[in-house]
Amino acid sequence: MKHLTCTLLSLLAAPAVHAQAPAPSRSVIIEALKHQPPPAPATAEPLYKTQYEAPQAAYAVPPLAPYGGPRKPIKNVIFMIGDGMGPAQVMGGLLANHGQLFMQQAQATGLSLTQNQYGKITDSAASATAMATGHKTYNAALGTDSAGHQFRSIMHDARAHGKATGLVVACELTDATPAAFAIVHPNRNEHEAIAAKFLAAPIDFMYAGGAQYFTQRQDHQNLLEKWQRLGYQVATTPAQAAALTGPRAVALLAPGGPKPVAERTAAYMRLGFGKALEILGRKKEGFFLMVEGSQIDDAGHFNNATYNVEEVLDFDQQVGRAFAFAAANGETLVVVTADHETGGYSLVEGDAQAGKVVANFASHQHTAVMVPVFAYGPGSELFTGMYQNTDLYFRLKRALGWP
Structure with a gap:
């Protein structure tokens, strides 16, 4: 971790271009973690990084x-991504919540293969x-x-069919997953360029962090003000977000990525998801x-079992x-999946x-x-089997009856 510490300190200590230089982005920190050597044996790690024991009663399922x-046509789709959530992460959450998760109530299950264009790890x-x-x-x-x-x-397809669209995430709005659903850009790490493209994105409601890429920019533009001129309501605090009425709105509640669930509390996702359904x-x-x-995903990169379990349980709720x-x-x-597995997470002991x-990690990547x-819900039967992640797109369109 000494190398990582030096790397991040050097990023933080870099000369400011202007008075309010953005802090290192989540993606920069994660990239630094990816280049760390394999984790030390579990005995050398703090206990919280390898073990989780429920501090209180399980939440009810x-x-x-x-x-x-009567069977109805599909009107709404809620597509949910547990970033970095492989099968072991799901099982870890199930054990931690005393043997029960909402994910268990799915009406259909399948497996997605995540390799990239070149057949390599995505x-x-x-x-x-x-x-x-x-x-x-x-x-x-x-x-x-x-x-x-x-x-x-x-x-774009949803908007072409008259539907409202939304993104609710626990990261910067400009981070890879939300950005891929909203804009086109050759490099996920160019956050300010990605932020500018969000002004033309086909998204009606956005709830995330990453405000610094919209307000503390190298070009000194305030993109939140531009959003307002386009007819969007804008919120930067939880109270403002709770007061949003839409039909178009954006809430950016942190300069960078929102804090981990233990610090931000589960209310962050509850507010964003609830407001999305309302608007x-x-x-x-x-x-x-x-x-x-x-x-x-962050918990997997940090090789932190407690962080991992807490994020899985927040997502499951x-x-x-x-x-x-x-x-x-x-x-x-409703379709729930993941973009990839992170950390080579394995369960070496579990007591529901x-x-x-008790978990091990094989990698920081x-x-x-x-x-x-x-x-x-309706159409869930289309999501059984084992298939490429690209097939999720086509199965969603088939369920909706879109050519």
């Missing part, structure tokens, strides 16, 4: 009463592009490939909402809200009765492990 009325940009557009690409690419082709994301749900043609549990929403109206399809997890797919 009441059984859903599935919608029982990053979040290439995988999110695959899911959002149906096209494989190189790592770091957003909506484009190595030949320069540009791909239209499913958010987008008014659209009579329905909506397409992408929700990301962004920091499961949003999954429960999505499944309940779908069960109530019978016209919402105690809510205890992403791995080639396939990731789960959980689906609930």
Whole structure:
């Protein structure tokens, strides 16, 4: 970790271009972590990095009463991505919550293969592009490939069909996963350029961090003011976000990435998801909402088992809200998956009765492990089997009846 510390200190100590130079982005920190040597044996790590034991009673996972009325066309899609969430991460959350998760109530399950355009281990940009557009690409690419082709994301399709669109994430809005659903750019690390492209993105509601790339820019523009001139409501605090009425709104609640769940509290995702359903749900043609549990990935890069479990449980509670929403109206399809696995996470001990997890990590990087797919609601039967991540795009369109 000495090398990582020096790297980050050097980034933080770099000369400021202007008075309020942005802090290192989440992606810069993660890139530094990826170049660390394999983690030390578990005995050399602080206990919280290898073990999690539930500090309190499990959250309840009441059984859903599935919608029982006549079959309806799909009006809404909630597409949920647990960034870095492989099968072991799901199992770790299940053990930690005393043997129960909302994800268990999925009506269909499958497995997604995440390799990039070259058959190698993917990053979040290439995988999110695959899911959002149906096209494989190189790592770091957003909506484009190595030949320069540009791909239209499913958010464009949703808007073309009259639907409202939204992004709710626990990272910067300009980070790889939300950006791949919104814009086209050859390099995920150019945050200010990506931020400028969001002004023309086909997204009605956005909830994230990353305000510094919109307000503390090298070109001294304030993009939040430009959004307001385009008719968007803008929020930068939780109270302002709670007061948003839409139909178009953006909430950026942190300069960089939001804090880990233990510091930001689970209320961050509850507020964003709830506000998205409130605003987008008014659209009579329905909506397409992408929700990301962004920091499961961060926990894997940091090789921190406690952080990992807490982020999985926070994400699972949003999954429960999505499944309940779908069960109530019978016209919402929920698909839950991941872009890749992070950390080579394995469970070496687990006690569901105690809510205890003991884990090992094999890497600070992403791995080639396939990731789960959980689906609930009409059309969920289309998501069984084992398939490429690009197929998620085509299965969503098939479920919606879009050519």
